[in-house]
Amino acid sequence: MVDESGSGGRxxxxxxxxxxxxxxxxxxLATDPTARAAASSGLDASIPFYGDHQAxxxxxxxxxxxxxxxxxxxxxxxxxxxxxxxxSQAAALMSAGQQVRxxxxxxxxxxxxxxxxxxxxxxxxxxxxxxGPSMFQIDGQDRFxxxxxxxxxxxxxxxxxxxALDPSISDGDVCIQACADDPQxxxxxxxxxxxxxxxxxxxxxxxxxxxxxxxxxxxxxxxRNLMGFKDGTDNIRGDDAAAxxxxxxxxxxxxxxxxxxxxxxxxxxxxxxxxxxxxSLHDQEATFGRRKASGAPLSGRKEYDxxxxxxxxxxxxxxxxxxxxxxxxxxxxxxxxRILRRGxxxxxxxxxxxxxxxxxxxxxxxxxxxxxxxxRIQSRLALSDHLSQFVEHTGSALFAVPPGAAVGSFxxxxxxx
Amino acid sequence: MVDESGSGGRxxxxxxxxxxxxxxxxxxLATDPTARAAASSGLDASIPFYGDHQAxxxxxxxxxxxxxxxxxxxxxxxxxxxxxxxxSQAAALMSAGQQVRxxxxxxxxxxxxxxxxxxxxxxxxxxxxxxGPSMFQIDGQDRFxxxxxxxxxxxxxxxxxxxALDPSISDGDVCIQACADDPQxxxxxxxxxxxxxxxxxxxxxxxxxxxxxxxxxxxxxxxRNLMGFKDGTDNIRGDDAAAxxxxxxxxxxxxxxxxxxxxxxxxxxxxxxxxxxxxSLHDQEATFGRRKASGAPLSGRKEYDxxxxxxxxxxxxxxxxxxxxxxxxxxxxxxxxRILRRGxxxxxxxxxxxxxxxxxxxxxxxxxxxxxxxxRIQSRLALSDHLSQFVEHTGSALFAVPPGAAVGSFxxxxxxx
Numbered sequence: 001m002v003d004e005s006g007s008g009g010r011x012x013x014x015x016x017x018x019x020x021x022x023x024x025x026x027x028x029l030a031t032d033p034t035a036r037a038a039a040s041s042g043l044d045a046s047i048p049f050y051g052d053h054q055a056x057x058x059x060x061x062x063x064x065x066x067x068x069x070x071x072x073x074x075x076x077x078x079x080x081x082x083x084x085x086x087x088s089q090a091a092a093l094m095s096a097g098q099q100v101r102x103x104x105x106x107x108x109x110x111x112x113x114x115x116x117x118x119x120x121x122x123x124x125x126x127x128x129x130x131x132g133p134s135m136f137q138i139d140g141q142d143r144f145x146x147x148x149x150x151x152x153x154x155x156x157x158x159x160x161x162x163x164a165l166d167p168s169i170s171d172g173d174v175c176i177q178a179c180a181d182d183p184q185x186x187x188x189x190x191x192x193x194x195x196x197x198x199x200x201x202x203x204x205x206x207x208x209x210x211x212x213x214x215x216x217x218x219x220x221x222x223x224r225n226l227m228g229f230k231d232g233t234d235n236i237r238g239d240d241a242a243a244x245x246x247x248x249x250x251x252x253x254x255x256x257x258x259x260x261x262x263x264x265x266x267x268x269x270x271x272x273x274x275x276x277x278x279x280s281l282h283d284q285e286a287t288f289g290r291r292k293a294s295g296a297p298l299s300g301r302k303e304y305d306x307x308x309x310x311x312x313x314x315x316x317x318x319x320x321x322x323x324x325x326x327x328x329x330x331x332x333x334x335x336x337x338r339i340l341r342r343g344x345x346x347x348x349x350x351x352x353x354x355x356x357x358x359x360x361x362x363x364x365x366x367x368x369x370x371x372x373x374x375x376r377i378q379s380r381l382a383l384s385d386h387l388s389q390f391v392e393h394t395g396s397a398l399f400a401v402p403p404g405a406a407v408g409s410f411x412x413x414x415x416x417x
Numbered sequence: 418m419v420d421e422s423g424s425g426g427r428x429x430x431x432x433x434x435x436x437x438x439x440x441x442x443x444x445x446l447a448t449d450p451t452a453r454a455a456a457s458s459g460l461d462a463s464i465p466f467y468g469d470h471q472a473x474x475x476x477x478x479x480x481x482x483x484x485x486x487x488x489x490x491x492x493x494x495x496x497x498x499x500x501x502x503x504x505s506q507a508a509a510l511m512s513a514g515q516q517v518r519x520x521x522x523x524x525x526x527x528x529x530x531x532x533x534x535x536x537x538x539x540x541x542x543x544x545x546x547x548x549g550p551s552m553f554q555i556d557g558q559d560r561f562x563x564x565x566x567x568x569x570x571x572x573x574x575x576x577x578x579x580x581a582l583d584p585s586i587s588d589g590d591v592c593i594q595a596c597a598d599d600p601q602x603x604x605x606x607x608x609x610x611x612x613x614x615x616x617x618x619x620x621x622x623x624x625x626x627x628x629x630x631x632x633x634x635x636x637x638x639x640x641r642n643l644m645g646f647k648d649g650t651d652n653i654r655g656d657d658a659a660a661x662x663x664x665x666x667x668x669x670x671x672x673x674x675x676x677x678x679x680x681x682x683x684x685x686x687x688x689x690x691x692x693x694x695x696x697s698l699h700d701q702e703a704t705f706g707r708r709k710a711s712g713a714p715l716s717g718r719k720e721y722d723x724x725x726x727x728x729x730x731x732x733x734x735x736x737x738x739x740x741x742x743x744x745x746x747x748x749x750x751x752x753x754x755r756i757l758r759r760g761x762x763x764x765x766x767x768x769x770x771x772x773x774x775x776x777x778x779x780x781x782x783x784x785x786x787x788x789x790x791x792x793r794i795q796s797r798l799a800l801s802d803h804l805s806q807f808v809e810h811t812g813s814a815l816f817a818v819p820p821g822a823a824v825g826s827f828x829x830x831x832x833x834x
Contacts, residue, residue, distance in 0.1 A: 228532020359608075
């Protein structure tokens with residue numbers, strides 16, 4: 001049988017010293033930014049990796065997701081800097097539709113790129129990196145000398161009523177979000193970044209998603225979640241600069257290294273499709289507060305009619321029920337707070353101890369302060385949202401997403417170099 | 418909390434008598450075949466459900482898969498006939514890009530269609546039904562009076578060396594293979610067929626797939642599996658009528674009800690990506706017997722050059738190694754037998770007790786006799802194929818795939834009516 005050492009538990013440092021020694025070579029191969037300016041439409045389109053903000057946040061949501069979280073075997077912050085430099089260079093190449101090259105530090109005669117994207121276009125690939133609370137400390141242990149730089153906003157989320165979290169698919173020291181309009185491209189990106197870091201990280205969990213559920217651009221039509229409803233109608237649009245500045249991008253409240261960054265919360269939300277599918281159309285629409293076919297609020301006629309939360313029906317009751325999802329999630333019920341959602345549907349294999357179907361929503365949201373935004377909203381939803389009867393949160397993670405990198409630099413440089 | 422009765426274990430007969438009573442209505446709503454003749458290209462294209470053979474076998478492989486297996490709660494063969502009639506009608510509607518309607522037997526005021534495909538095109542959806550050995554008997558128990566009609570070719574597969582099968586993701590009384598060029602469409606099809614059958618079946622397992630790995634049409638270019646190699650170069654093409662007749666479609670050797678049908682074998686094959694990724698390019702190419710970039714056999718220069726299994730290199734050794742995958746899987750090593758492969762890559766969430774990444778190939782093959790074809794080939798591969806060191810079979814299933822249905826009839830009518 002093959003050697004599987006290093007595939008379970010915390011990784012060893014195998015190959016990592018070699019990797020660190022190779023970054024000089026890697027730096028010399030930083031991609032030519034002019035090659036990445038030529039975005040086109042459709043699957044041939046590419047999105048620049050470098051910029052003020054990381055790509056994959058304000059970017060118009062692609063159709064497919066591959067998200068993974070890793071635990072670090074690095075010994076020092078410098079090791080992590082080497083890792084992020086190499087990852088940034090490889091992510092820039094792949095975002096331009098190119099193969100990984102110039103960073104082959106794992107085994108000299110192995111292919112530099114794993115190959116499953118040979119001949120495929122960039123497909124709007126974006127790669128977004130984040131740092132979990134455990135990179136800064138575990139139970140007060142200052143693992144890498146970074147504890148003093150942990151943002152206040154990067155503290156473990158509170159427990160919410162009804163949480164059924166599986167630690168093996170929660171949390172992590174670092175994360176990679178890869179989004180693309182071809183799942184093979186998204187998978188390839190995470191696969192290659194993991195491979196480059198063998199010995200420096202161990203993969204903690206990985207989640208694929210399809211059918212982007214959130215509208216994140218004013219050019220995009222709403223898509224439907226697996227409950228059949230349009231999702232994200234009231235979402236922040238990535239091209240709404242004012243809303244992005246107010247609700248998403250970290251400002252002067254954050255440590256200097258995080259300004260221009262944001263925080264991402266992931267929740268793996270299992271949907272109980274059977275009871276949902278047996279619910280009446282009336283109950284389904286009352287649960288969301290919207291019409292199923294049109295997406296219109298129950299108080300309106302068209303999808304983008306603003307919900308009238310004060311409307312009273314002929315029966316003397318609120319038209320949008322008191323426990324409707326759009327009421328309880330609305331800014332007016334949450335001190336005006338909003339979040340940028342960027343979730344995907346999933347359907348994983350079932351198996352021993354897992355119900356079939358194993359389907360749901362991999363919820364992703366970006367915000368400036370998870371305590372004031374996601375946690376506040378979710379506290380209310382978990383208690384009162386009628387929708388919460390049909391779902392169960394089985395995974396959870398929080399990461400600081402640092403600002404973007406300039407060409408020649410790397411994501412995380414503001415913290416690590 | 419919601420009522421989840423019926424979601425675990427064998428299903429109850431809840432709603433099923435109602436369902437049976439509704440089939441007269443359902444029959445009246447059989448779709449107009451002329452509406453389904455107008456196939457176009459791209460996502461708007463549709464593939465007729467009705468025909469001599471079921472769709473989804475010879476059909477040019479779509480990019481996405483949703484496969485599910487179910488256990489029956491039915492009491493009689495007539496119950497199963499009602500189920501297959503309803504499933505066929507709904508599958509025909511969805512294959513034409515239409516919503517499910519006219520078969521709402523589960524709960525009168527619930528939506529007839531679960532809705533996540535509202536507004537989406539047909540996306541080349543095909544729905545293919547199959548019957549497992551356990552539908553005919555379990556340990557000699559004649560469950561539905563069908564035991565005497567079980568085909569000789571539909572006997573449990575032998576155990577193969579290295580098998581690590583999880584019973585919870587193996588086997589099943591009936592199966593549905595949905596393929597489409599949009600995973601939301603493929604999921605929607607299985608979701609709705611499951612919903613229509615609530616009370617009559619319980620879902621046993623379900624598997625999504627992306628990145629079709631097999632070429633199944635002379636118009637199609639080869640795609641790559643997650644090991645980075647082109648797959649299916651030597652596959653039977655669905656438009657090769659002679660090969661389909663010889664190797665895939667059941668003939669006079671089969672019971673009358675199966676003639677024009679076929680047998681499908683599914684194997685969930687986990688790939689150990691870490692040791693594979695660390696292998697040298699030389700070893701990877703020797704493992705498959707092909708070049709990674711071009712797909713050419715090691716004995717040739719281009720992908721479609723016929724492999725020369727007798728070629729000897731300058732070192733006096735076979736150019737295509739004795740344990741290379743393409744040698745051991747080749748017809749000349751397997752009494753001339755071939756199979757029609759139609760597999761997909763997968764990457765499911767990892768979790769407690771599951772390695773990350775949880776990636777591999779959901780292998781699907783169609784053939785006239787699984788004993789003489791898949792089982793013979795796999796027996797050799799499991800013992801000697803160098804590739805078997807990098808993979809593990811974790812799920813397995815076998816189903817008889819009956820011939821197609823004429824408009825107004827249903828798949829399985831030749832057995833059940």
